Amino acid sequence: MFLFGQVWSISSVQEMQTDLETIMKINAAGEMMQCSTAMDILFVMDSSYSVGKGGFERSLHYVLKLCEALDVSTVRVGVILFGSTPKLEISLDSYKSKEELKKKMKKIHYRGGSTQTGLALKFVLRKGFSGGRNSTVPRVVILLSDGKSQGAVQLAASELKLSGVTLFGVGVRYPRWEELRKLASSPSDSYVFFAEHFSDAVNGLFTTLTTSSVCTAVPSGCKVESYPCVQKTLETPCQNGGTCISEGLEKYRCECPAGYGSDPNCAPILSFDCSVDVLFLLEGSSKLTLEGFLHFKSFLKRFMQAVLSSDTPVKMGLSQYGNDVKIEAKIGDHRDPVKLIQAVEGLEYRGGQAKAGNALHYVTRHGFQSTPVFADIQDDLPRVVVLLTGTPSVDPVIEPAKYARDREIFIIGVAPEEMRAEINNITGNPQRTIKYQSPDRLSAKIPELRAKICSVDNQGCLGQALDLVFVLDASSGVGKDNFVHLQDFVRSTSVQFDINRDVAQMGLVVYGRRPVTVFDLDKYDSGSAVLKAVGDAAFLGGKASTGSALLHVLSQSLTVGKGARPGVNKAVVVLTDGTGVEDAAVPAQKIRDSGVSVFVIGIGDIHQEVLFRIVGSEDHMISVPSYDALKYSEDVLVQMVCSDVKKPVNLCSPNPxxxxxxxxxxxxxxxxxxxxxxxxxxxxxxxxKPSRGDLPKPAGLRRRQQKSEKELLQRYREHRGRHVSPTQHR
Structure with missing residues (x-):
C-alpha cells in the first residue's frame, strides 16, 4: 500500500505529522489515493550536462522523498541513471527495507555526459525490470529529463509501451515538449508534466507527480479513499505513543499518554518543528562574572531540556568567547540531547575581555561544520548564531556582524535591556533581539528564543521557486550615500532566498532618468555572486523616472530571453523616496496584469496614496521613515513576497x-x-522558404524587384527604338 497526497505545501514530512490543520487541508485539497496492488517502479533519471548537477541533485532528493511515501513490501523501486550511457544503480530486489533503499539512493552521484535517452529506454527493454516480478505486477517507468536527447528515442519508447509499461515524462528545466509527448503514454497530456517550478526536495520537487496520476495509471487494484489516521505519507499524526482514532472519513482524535494531553497531536509544547543549524555563542568575560556565566549555562540547559528530543531536526553546537573563541562542541557532534546537555554542564568559565566582534568573525569562518545529507552535497539548512551576552563588547561589532549576515548567517541576540542599540546593530533586525531585565529571569525567554530560531527557518522562500527583480532609485534625489543603504538592504534580503538555477533567481535594475540592468535573472546561480554584484552596482544620478524603469523591467527583465522562467512566480520590488513616481502607475499596472506581483518600499516623507497607485494593494507596500531604518523592514518584505509565491501560477502569464x-x-x-x-x-x-509564391515579401526585396523591373522596361524600349524602321515611327 502507498499513498500520494494531491497537494503538498508543507516544508517537511515531520511538520505534516504534527499539524492537525495541515492534515485537514490535505484532505480538503484532494482525496488520498490508496493502492493495495503490488507495483514495480523504475525511475530513469537524466544525469547529463544539459540537466546540470543542481537539477540532478534536487531530482534525486525528490525521488528519495517520494520513496518515503511507498510501502516497499508491496511496491518495489529501481533507479537507472543515464548520460552518455545508462547504468542500473538500484535493482528492484536489491534492498530489504526502506532505510536500506534510502542509503543506496544517497550514494548515487551526478555523472554528466550527453543526453542519450534512447539508449536508456533500450536498456530498460533489454534488461527488463531487473529484480522485478512477473507480468501480472504493473510496471511503471518515470522518466525525469529535459527531453533534449541526442539520439533516436521514439522507437524505444513505443516498444516499451507496447510491452505493457506505463511511461511518464517529467520535463526538467527547459524541456523539449514534443519529444516528451512522443515518449509518454497516451493521452500525453495526462502523462507529461511540467516540473520547472522547482521547490526544494523537502517540499517535493515535482509537485505535479504527487497527485493520483501514478496510481490511476495502474489498471487494477486502486481505489479512492480518505484515510486520515494511517497515511503512509503522513504516518500517524499522533506523536509520543498517542493512539489515533478515526472519527469519520476526514476527522480523527489522538488519545495521548500522560504529560502530552495539552496538544491535539500529543506533541510537546516547545518541540522544534524546523530544520536549522544553531551555534550558541556564550560570553565568558571577566566583566560578566562567574555568576553571570552560570546563569547563561542554566538558561541554556533549561532551553535544551524543553525543546530537544531524540528526533529533533535541529543540530546544535556550543562556543564561548572572551579574549578569544573556543568551539566547545561542533554543530551536530551531539545528536543525543543528554550528551549535548552534558556538554553545556562541562563549560568552564574563561574570563578575559568581551570581544564579541572577534568572536562573530571567528564563528562565521569556523563554527559551521557538519556532515551533509549526501556525501557530495553540503547541507543547505539555515545557519543561526545565538549570542548570549551580558556586557558591551570591547571591540567593534558592526562590521563582523555584517560579515556574518552577508554570508547567510542569521544572528539572534540575547542581551540586557541597556544593550538594545548594540545588539540591534549585531542582529541587523530588532525582531531577532531578545532583551531581559536580569539574568535570573532568563528562563522566561525560552519560548521566545525557540520561536525566533524557527522563524529563521521560515524566513525567505527557501525551496520556493521565484524570479525576483529589485528596482532601485539611483537618482540625484536619493544621493550616493543613501544609495549604499539601498544596496545593503538588497544584499541582506537576498540571503533569505535560496539562490540557484532551480529555486530562486534574482535580478537588479537601477534607474535615474533611464533604467540600467545591473544583472539579469539568470546571470548568477549563487547567493555569494549576487551579494558581490549588488555591491558593484553603480550610482547613476539624474532625475528619476520610475515609470521608465518599470517598463524596462516588463519588456526586458521579465522575458524568457533574460532568464525569466515560465511557470514560476515572479515579483518586482521597487525602492524609492517618492520622487519621479508620477509616471509609474500605468507601467506598474501592466506588470500586475501580466501576473507579476509588485511591491514598493517608500522611504521618507512619501504619501501612502502614491505607493498605493504603484502596487494596488496595501499588503504590498511598506513605508519607512529614513534610510537608516530601512534594514528593519527586511523580514516584513520577505514575508510579503513569500506569501505570494505560494499562489497558483499561469504558465502563459507573463507570456514566455x-x-x-x-x-x-x-x-x-x-x-x-x-x-x-x-x-x-x-x-x-x-x-x-515560403511554399507559395504569392506570400508577402519583405519590403526591401519588393523595392529591389520593382527597380529591376523598371530597368528591364527601359532597356526594352531602348532596344526597340534602335530596331524599329522610320516608317513605323510615322
Whole structure:
C-alpha cells in the first residue's frame, strides 16, 4: 500500500505529522489515493550536462522523498541513471527495507555526459525490470529529463509501451515538449508534466507527480479513499505513543499518554518543528562574572531540556568567547540531547575581555561544520548564531556582524535591556533581539528564543521557486550615500532566498532618468555572486523616472530571453523616496496584469496614496521613515513576497513566447505558436522558404524587384527604338 497526497505545501514530512490543520487541508485539497496492488517502479533519471548537477541533485532528493511515501513490501523501486550511457544503480530486489533503499539512493552521484535517452529506454527493454516480478505486477517507468536527447528515442519508447509499461515524462528545466509527448503514454497530456517550478526536495520537487496520476495509471487494484489516521505519507499524526482514532472519513482524535494531553497531536509544547543549524555563542568575560556565566549555562540547559528530543531536526553546537573563541562542541557532534546537555554542564568559565566582534568573525569562518545529507552535497539548512551576552563588547561589532549576515548567517541576540542599540546593530533586525531585565529571569525567554530560531527557518522562500527583480532609485534625489543603504538592504534580503538555477533567481535594475540592468535573472546561480554584484552596482544620478524603469523591467527583465522562467512566480520590488513616481502607475499596472506581483518600499516623507497607485494593494507596500531604518523592514518584505509565491501560477502569464509568439496552455504545460520563428519559445528566425509564391515579401526585396523591373522596361524600349524602321515611327 502507498499513498500520494494531491497537494503538498508543507516544508517537511515531520511538520505534516504534527499539524492537525495541515492534515485537514490535505484532505480538503484532494482525496488520498490508496493502492493495495503490488507495483514495480523504475525511475530513469537524466544525469547529463544539459540537466546540470543542481537539477540532478534536487531530482534525486525528490525521488528519495517520494520513496518515503511507498510501502516497499508491496511496491518495489529501481533507479537507472543515464548520460552518455545508462547504468542500473538500484535493482528492484536489491534492498530489504526502506532505510536500506534510502542509503543506496544517497550514494548515487551526478555523472554528466550527453543526453542519450534512447539508449536508456533500450536498456530498460533489454534488461527488463531487473529484480522485478512477473507480468501480472504493473510496471511503471518515470522518466525525469529535459527531453533534449541526442539520439533516436521514439522507437524505444513505443516498444516499451507496447510491452505493457506505463511511461511518464517529467520535463526538467527547459524541456523539449514534443519529444516528451512522443515518449509518454497516451493521452500525453495526462502523462507529461511540467516540473520547472522547482521547490526544494523537502517540499517535493515535482509537485505535479504527487497527485493520483501514478496510481490511476495502474489498471487494477486502486481505489479512492480518505484515510486520515494511517497515511503512509503522513504516518500517524499522533506523536509520543498517542493512539489515533478515526472519527469519520476526514476527522480523527489522538488519545495521548500522560504529560502530552495539552496538544491535539500529543506533541510537546516547545518541540522544534524546523530544520536549522544553531551555534550558541556564550560570553565568558571577566566583566560578566562567574555568576553571570552560570546563569547563561542554566538558561541554556533549561532551553535544551524543553525543546530537544531524540528526533529533533535541529543540530546544535556550543562556543564561548572572551579574549578569544573556543568551539566547545561542533554543530551536530551531539545528536543525543543528554550528551549535548552534558556538554553545556562541562563549560568552564574563561574570563578575559568581551570581544564579541572577534568572536562573530571567528564563528562565521569556523563554527559551521557538519556532515551533509549526501556525501557530495553540503547541507543547505539555515545557519543561526545565538549570542548570549551580558556586557558591551570591547571591540567593534558592526562590521563582523555584517560579515556574518552577508554570508547567510542569521544572528539572534540575547542581551540586557541597556544593550538594545548594540545588539540591534549585531542582529541587523530588532525582531531577532531578545532583551531581559536580569539574568535570573532568563528562563522566561525560552519560548521566545525557540520561536525566533524557527522563524529563521521560515524566513525567505527557501525551496520556493521565484524570479525576483529589485528596482532601485539611483537618482540625484536619493544621493550616493543613501544609495549604499539601498544596496545593503538588497544584499541582506537576498540571503533569505535560496539562490540557484532551480529555486530562486534574482535580478537588479537601477534607474535615474533611464533604467540600467545591473544583472539579469539568470546571470548568477549563487547567493555569494549576487551579494558581490549588488555591491558593484553603480550610482547613476539624474532625475528619476520610475515609470521608465518599470517598463524596462516588463519588456526586458521579465522575458524568457533574460532568464525569466515560465511557470514560476515572479515579483518586482521597487525602492524609492517618492520622487519621479508620477509616471509609474500605468507601467506598474501592466506588470500586475501580466501576473507579476509588485511591491514598493517608500522611504521618507512619501504619501501612502502614491505607493498605493504603484502596487494596488496595501499588503504590498511598506513605508519607512529614513534610510537608516530601512534594514528593519527586511523580514516584513520577505514575508510579503513569500506569501505570494505560494499562489497558483499561469504558465502563459507573463507570456514566455518571444517575438509575438502565442502561448497555448495545455494540461500541466504549455506550447508556443510561432510566426516566422522557431524554437520552444520562438527565439530563432525560421529559414524555411515560403511554399507559395504569392506570400508577402519583405519590403526591401519588393523595392529591389520593382527597380529591376523598371530597368528591364527601359532597356526594352531602348532596344526597340534602335530596331524599329522610320516608317513605323510615322
Amino acid at each position: 513566447c518571444m517575438n509575438d509568439g502565442i502561448c497555448v496552455l495545455l494540461k500541466g504545460s504549455y506550447r508556443c505558436e510561432c510566426h516566422g520563428r522557431k524554437g520552444p519559445h520562438c527565439e530563432t528566425r525560421s529559414r524555411e
